[in-house]
Each structure stands twice: as C-alpha cells, then as structure tokens.
Amino acid sequence: MGSVANYRDPLADRLGRLGTETAYAVALEAGKIKASGRKVYPFHIGDLNFPTPTVVKEACKNAIDDGFTGYCPAAGIPSLRKSLADHYNDVFGLSYLAENVSVQSGGKPGIGKFIMCVCNEGDEVLFPSPGYPIYESMAKFLNTKPVPYLYKETADGSFSLDVQELRTKITPRTKAIFVNNFQNPMGVAHTRAELEAIADLCVEKDLYCFSDDPYYQITFSDFNRDDFIHIASLPGMFDRTLCGYTFSKSFAMTGWRLGGVVGPRWLIDMVTKINTNDEACTTHFVQVAGVTALEHPEAKKFTVDMVNELEVRRDVLAEELNSIPGFHAIIPKATFYMMANVTKAMKAMNISHIETFRSKVLRETGVSFCTRAHFGTPTVGESKQYVRFAFSGVTVDQIKAVGEVLRPYMQQFC
Template identity: 45%
Template sequence: MGAKGHRIYPFHLGDIDLPTPRVVTEAMNTAIADGKTGYCPGAGIPALREALADDVNMRRGTSYTPENVVVQPGGKPVITKFLQAVMNEGEEVLYPNPGFPIYESQIEYLGGIAKAYRYVPTERGFAIDLDQVESLITPKTRAIIYNDLQNPISAESTDAEREAVAQLAIEHDLWVLSDEAYFEMRYSGESKSIASLPGMAERTVILYTFSKKFAMTGWRLGAAIAPPEIAGVISTMNTNNESCTTHFIQYAGAEALRGDQTEVKAILDTLRGRRDAAFDVLSTIKGVTIAKPESTFYLFPDVTEAMAAKGIEEVNAFSTEALHATGVSFCTRKHFGRPQPGEDRDYVRFAYSGLPEEHIRGGLGLLKSWIES
C-alpha cells in the first residue's frame, strides 16, 4: 500500500526510528579503523564481557563474572541456544502466550512440546495465571520462559508474582529463560530480575539485548548471561553457528555500556512522550479499553466492543479493514501465539517506537474517527 502512494502509520513493527547514540557509532568506526575486523573469541571480546557483567550486576544486584557472559548476534539467538542447551526432543517448555512468538516456534522447531501459560486482565494491566502455570508442570517439563516487562502486553510482575514463578522453578527443578529485553525500557519505578532471587542465578539464563535501550535493533548485538555450565555450551554453539559476533560491533557495545549516557536517556524520554501520545488517543476511543503501562514500548488494548460496533467479528479482519480505511497498521493478539481455549476478548498491539508524536496522534486520530463513525 505504501508503494502505491498510501500513507501508512506503522504501529505493527517494534522497531525504533531513533538514531543510535553517537558515542556508539564513533566507537564502531574507531574499532574498524583500528583493524578490529577479523575473528574474535566465540564467547565475545573480554572488554564487552567485563562491561556486561559489571552493568548487569549493578542494575540487578547479581554477582556475575565475565565467564557467565556469552555475547550473541542479537537477543533472539539466546532463545534458540538456551533451548538447545537444556531441552531434548519430547520434553516440555512452558512459555507465555500471548508472548514473543519466537518462543513457541523455536520450542516446536527443536522438537520440544510447547505448553502455553496465560495472563489474566487486572486493573493494573495483566497478571500471570499462576495456578495454570503450576497445573501445566509434569515430570517432562524441563524449563519455563519468563518475560517480565513483556512483549506484546507490557505486563510487569509484582514482587509476589516474580517470587512465585521462582518458587515453582525451584520446586520442580526447572531451567528459566528470563527474557529481559525491556529491562531498562521503563518510565517509572525500578526493574527487578528473577535471577537476583535466592536460588535462581544457578538455574536462570538472562537474555540481554542492546537493541532497545541503545536503539541498536539492526546492529544485532546481545548476550546470554548464564550459569557456567550453560555458558560453556552456548559458547561452543557460537563457534559452530557463526564463529563469533561481529568483532567491531562488540567494541561499540562496550562503549554503549561504559560511555556517556546522555543520548541514551534522550531515547527513553522520547519514547515516554510517544507512549503518552498513543495512550491519550487510544484511551478516548469508544469501545477501546486500555491500561497505561510503565514499561516497554507497546500498548495492548481490548477492542472487543469497538469491533462489535463496526460489525466485525474476527480480529485480523478488523486490522485489515482499519489498515485500508486509515493507513494505521497494527498487530493482533493472533500474531503472538495461538489463542488459548476460553479466550473471549479481542486485543491488538500498537508499537509506538517507530513514529514521532505528531504521526502517532494523527494516525490514531484517523483510527478513532473510523471506529466511531
């Protein structure tokens, strides 16, 4: 539609249209000029592994060393390599649904049994159905994927919920993948990691990514922060899969962590303004129910009544008709895992990270007019 001249408002893609901080790009250019263009250790260069261990410990209250850090070409590879390290074919892995769709696809691709756990709506947003999680655990369950500050629903665990998940993992001897991609993408409060709870560091792999905080989505830089035995397996996988993460980009990552944070803070301030703009419009649309999250860069409103008012019964049809009528593109709940039995509400996801405030207000204003017409 865009190629045909239609104006598109791309709320569907969780990318960031803001520039990577200059200190990061300058560090990369310097590394290239200095000849950091060859192979490097599969686990990552020492400077970056040390910087990551220090940064993670400072923000999470943990005690990792560089030996716990395995650099990756992005955050996604951590999901696959975690599963390869801890799961055999036919074993079960619990994962959040709705959730990042790569969890479900990778579990099944690698021969595992993907068992979805759900969220329930509350006044503050969404909460994990802990009773359901416990009911899903069997002797074949090997791991649970846990995404605090969650994509797509922006859910954030309370201390009690996080501790309950940790207790289940300990009681049933489960490995935990803690996807912390949005750990620092928050507008108030303080993030906490499940890995910092007693008994959890030795069974948890943290997924770390530079994509969000530093606006480095296309750079493909991340890390697994893992117990030594799992870090060693993932490091071996690195050597076999890609040899190493791009050498000069790792120096940029080290500077991102240790260098001036002025532009990094500006990214978060800009995203806060975009969140407020998107929420301001969506919360006024008749038939739309939405909570205001304090983290990530997504909004996940209930559009059940809005769909009924438009006479549309299926949520993907709703998104298609909205796109053609307004140019506003967004994902639906069905993009984030197969719907579970008993779901009777329809949700959609808006990513506001790739549009300036004026386009957010303009596009969502068109959507509001269409829904209410």
Template identity: 45%
Template sequence: MALAERLTRLGTETAFAVSLAANEWGAKGHRIYPFHLGDIDLATPSVVTEAMNKAIAEGKTGYCPGAGVPVLREALAEDTNARRGTTYTADNVVVQPGGKPVITKFLQAVMNPGEEVLYPNPGFPIYESQIEYLGGVAKAYRYVPTERGFAIDLDQVRSLITPNTRAIIYNDLQNPISAESTDAEREAVAQLAIEHDLWVLSDEAYFEMRYSGESKSISALPGMAQRTVILYTFSKKFAMTGWRLGAAIAPLDIARVISTMNTNNESCTTQFIQYAGAAGLTGDQTGVKAILETLRGRRDAAFDVLSTTKGIHIAKPESTFYLFPDVTEAMAHKGVDEVNAFATEALHATGVSFCTRKHFGRPQPGEERQYVRFAYSGLPEEDIREGLGLLKQWIES
C-alpha cells in the same frame, strides 16, 4: 527432493507479515502509519557509533573469541550486577549476534526432544516456534487482565507442570502486552522453578525500557542464578535493532555450552560491533536517556488517543514500547467479529497498521476478549496523534 520434516514445525515472527500487507497498501499510494513492527526510528547514540568507527579504524574487523571480546563481557557483567543485584563475572557472559539466538541456544542446551517447555501466550512468537522446531512440547501459559494491566495465571502455570517439564520461559516487561510482574508474582514463578527443578529463560530485552519505577530480575532471587539464563539485548536501550548485538548471561556450565554453540554457528559476533556495545555500556549516557524520554512522549501520545476512543479499554504501562488494548467493543461497533479482519479494515480505512493478539501465539481456549498491539517506537509524536486520531474517527463513526 524432500526437505527436513522439522521445517514443518518452524514458525516466524508474524509482525513481518503485517509489515508486508502494510507495504503493499502503501505501494498503492496510501499513507501508512506503521504501528505493527517494534523497530526504533531513533539514531543510535553517538558514543556507540564513534566507538564502532574507531574499532574499524584500528583493524578490529577479524575473528575474535567465540564467547565475545573481554572488554564487552566484563562491561556486561558489571552493568548487570549494578542493575540487578547479581554477582556475575565475565565468564558468565556469552556475546550473541542479537537477542534471538539466546532463545534457540538455551533450548538446545537444556531441552531434549519430547520434553515440555512452558512459555507465555500471548508472547514473542519465536518462543513457540523454536520449542517445536527443536522437537520439544510447547505448553502455553496465559495472562489475565487486571486493573493495572495483565498478570500471569499462576494457577494455570502450576497445572501445566509435569515430570516431563524441563524449563519455563519468563518475559518480565513483556512483549506484546507490556505486563510487568509484581514482586509476589516474580517470587511465585521462582518458587515453582525451584520446586520442580526447572531451567528458566528470563527474557529481559525491555529491562531498561521503563518510564517509572525500577526493574527487577528473577535471577537475583535466592536460588535462581544457578538455574536462570538472562536474555540481554542492545537493540532497545541503545536503538541498535539492526546492529544485532546481545548476550546470554548464564550459569558457568550453560555459558560454556553456549560459547561452543557460537563457535559452531557463527564463529563469533562482529568484533567492531562488540567494542561499540562496550562503549555504550561504559560511556556517556546522554543519548540513552534521550531515547527513553522520546519514547515516553510517544507512549503518552498514543495512550492519550487510544484511552479516549470509544470501545477501547487500555491500562497505561510503565515499560516497553507497546500498547495492548481490548478492542472487543470497538469491533462490535464496527460490525466486525474477527480481529484480523478488523485490522485489515482499519488499515484500508485509515492507513493505521497494527498487529493483533493472533500474531503472538495460538489463542487459548476460553479467550473471549479481542486485543491488538500498537508499537509506538517507530513513529514521531505528530504521526502517532495523527494516525490514531484517524483510527479514533473511524471507530467512532
């Protein structure tokens, strides 16, 4: 029997394919250094786990409101306002089982089949997957390298907007390239959204995963709160990747729609996990600070080795937990001209597993340089230095 035609347009998170290849190589007895998947191997702060256990003991294991329990929605609104300078209330917050559902529900709420949505490329592959799966037209905008990292090609963004463009997905503190907008770039994106009456999905998954400076949200700019949906997730800050807890923070009309979608899709997010998340936001922050400091040390370790490896060029990011170096010269030195083949050879020679630019959207015309992504969130510093040291030796040999 035939399956639905739309399934032909459904993509996936391709980092998991790299994980499969790494696991297969490891099953043959080889040591693996897993830089491919942006998971966190650190413990969730005790304030969160203790609150979960307390909620379970108190019987908070049944259904709850589709939009989320009031204590969490209120805590999220207060925390968001304090960190972003916004004026949301609990009514603007709709709790989700993770951050990913916000992407799908945002698109379902604002995009009709055949309408265009702009999205970052390289970028999180689920953007492209969901736009096309839901019948939209995915239009990729690119980044250009600068001395400080990467910047959005604003001229290209302008050229992509048509009367059929409905929304733009904007990922400040970006996965995979760790790019962070300047104030001028953020304001330019906001101005384009206002000028062309576009909805904005502001993916802020890494808003608090930063090592210096202060994060800013496009939603706080004049005229943006009423057209922006913030994607919030507990996965990064609280090392809760497997707990599946997030939220859409949205204008009231969109919040109500997404709440109805919750009722249709999953009824509600697990109740006792919501109480745990509320405790994380309002309770002792010692564990959160420890996670960030550990990640800082891992970033420094990875950068130290990669930045001194012949043929690798990299800027030092102040946010996320990824490094996205240019490996064009390293590939040429090894006599490899295809980036995925380079990754495979590196895995077999050193055990170091990483994603490539091709795992984060279809390469755009004119791309000449080759990039790979290292996620350092799942390895201790000792393993980072050891694994990347082996990679350095292999590249330079």
C-alpha cells in the same frame, strides 16, 4: 530433482514445525498499501526511529580503523564479557564474572541455544501467551513441546500473570520456562510477588529459566521501582537461569546484531561451544562498540532521553486510543508497546475475527497495528480481543493523527 522413481521430499520434517514472526506479514501489507498512494500510520513496527548514539557509532568506526577485523574468541572479547557482567551486577545486584557471559549476535540466538542446551526432544517448555512468537517457534522446531501460560486483564486495567494457571501447566516432562519481564506485546512489568512465584515453581519443579531481558532499561515514571528485581537474583535461581541481553532496544542498535547470554558457567560454556560450531564469533568491531554502549556516560544519557520521549508518546497514545469509540488502552509501565482492548469495537462492527478487523481498519484508514494473534495462538476461553500499538517508530504527530483518523471512522459503527 532426480528422476521421479527415486524422488523423495527434500525438506526435513522439522521445517514443518518452524514458525515465524507473522508481524512481518503486516509490515509487507502496510508497505503495499503505502505504495498504492494511501498514507499509512506504522504502529506494527518494533524498530526505533532514534539514531544509535554518536559515541557508539564513533567507537565502532575507530575499531574498524584500529584493525579489530580478524577472528576473536567464540565467547566474545574479554572486555565486552566483563562489561556486560558488570552491567548486570550494577543494575540487579547480581555477581557475574566475565566468564558468565557468552556474546551473541543479538537477543534471538540465545533463545534457540537455551533450548538446545537444556531440553531433549519431548521435553515441555513453558512460554508466555501472548508473548514473543520465537519462543514457541523454536521450541517446536527443536521438537520439544511448547506449553503456553497466560496473562489476563485485571480489573484495574493492566495485565497480570495467572500464577495458579501456570502451576497447572507443569508436568513431570516440563524442563524449562521462558520469562519475559517487561514484556512484548503487553508491556507487562511483573510484580515482585509474581517473579517470586515463578522462581519458587522453578526450584520446586526443577525447571531451567530463560529470562528474556530486552526492555528492562525502558521503564516509565509510574513503574514501581520496588518491583525492579531480576529473577536470577531470587533464591535458588542463579544456577538455573540464563539471561538474554540485547543492545537492540536500549541503544537503538537493532541492526547491529549484538547481544549476549549471561548465566552459570555450565550453561555458558555449552552456549559458547555452539557458537564455535554455528557462527565462529560475533562481529569483532561491533563488540568493541558494545563496550562503549555499556560504559560511556553519553550512551547512558541517550537511553534516559529516549525513555523520556517514549513516555511522552505513551501518554499521548493512551489518550488518543481511549478517545476512540470501542477502544480501551491498557497503559504499559515499561517497553514501547501498548495493547488496546477492541472487543466493543469489533462487536459494533459485527466482526468476529481479529485478523478481519485488523486488515479492514488498515485498508480503510491506513492505521497499521498487530493483534494478539501475532503473539501466540489464542487459548480456549479467551473472550476479549486485543490489538498492539508499537510506539517506538512513530512521532507524537503521527500518534495524534491516529486518533483523528480512527475517531470518526469508529463513530460510524459505535
């Protein structure tokens, strides 16, 4: 590393601000415990135990044979751009053209590129807490100031946005807001009134909005369809919203790395210019398969069948968790995540730190889950304790087994 005399820190300052998905550490810990011979119940994972639809796999294999193996445009192939625009228009009554789409290698790349496009250093960026940890991590990395806005458990046992609190977080330096309807980790499906309140704030305060949209195709039968609107469709929002789409969840394509951002041309063209510099293009034949995912009836049927199966899992999981002393499940109307309030369980066990609780339960029962702390720093005044169960990668039998394991375990303390 050169002589001591001229040694300087090789690492750039920004790396000290870069976070990660700490949930991966849980996966690692669970893996070690499994390797030691103990049975592990994997509820920490957001991956899906469904295979990608056959019709999509066949489309990809055909595209490889047909020679879609060379460079393609940085914004994506025209057919996929049009197909994704049409999809948003069909689902949400929007009016995007192919030119409003920039294909991405999954949902994540859009998050950083959005901040790069609209925020200077020092600008403030609002993000949901609890929420997907990458918003905060990328905002810090890019030297903006991430500011959390909160969700609270309501009397009826769901989570809801605290709009008044959100308003107090906005300053003259606030430039952008991340909105994640059908939310990870809480499974919150926003009401129309909540989305309208956020949109009104965006217009009033001149904020740019990233609508992170991985889960809107995963809603359950008790979700009120009157609330199914897209924030980009609200007055004044079309030209200030970038939608982040991913194929990962709706079509069990997590490892394919295919997604796209959808929004106004002024923003899309800049994202595409970053694509040109950062990755050239997204895998050509994977894009061809993406058109099939969005358009083929069998792919649509796959999503419907998968959501039906996820709803069965959700209902069994809620019943099991609510049968465990000290646990109270908050039942989501969308996504494949369920939060459980474990405040009573922790009190009974005389544990004050959620991470202590998580690792003790994992070590002593093999049941593995994430906690609220994996989804952003808990804020001052949060007195309740939550853990998150992902039911995307488990069977109904594994869900029932969790109840059978955790009930007697918790009865020791409660």
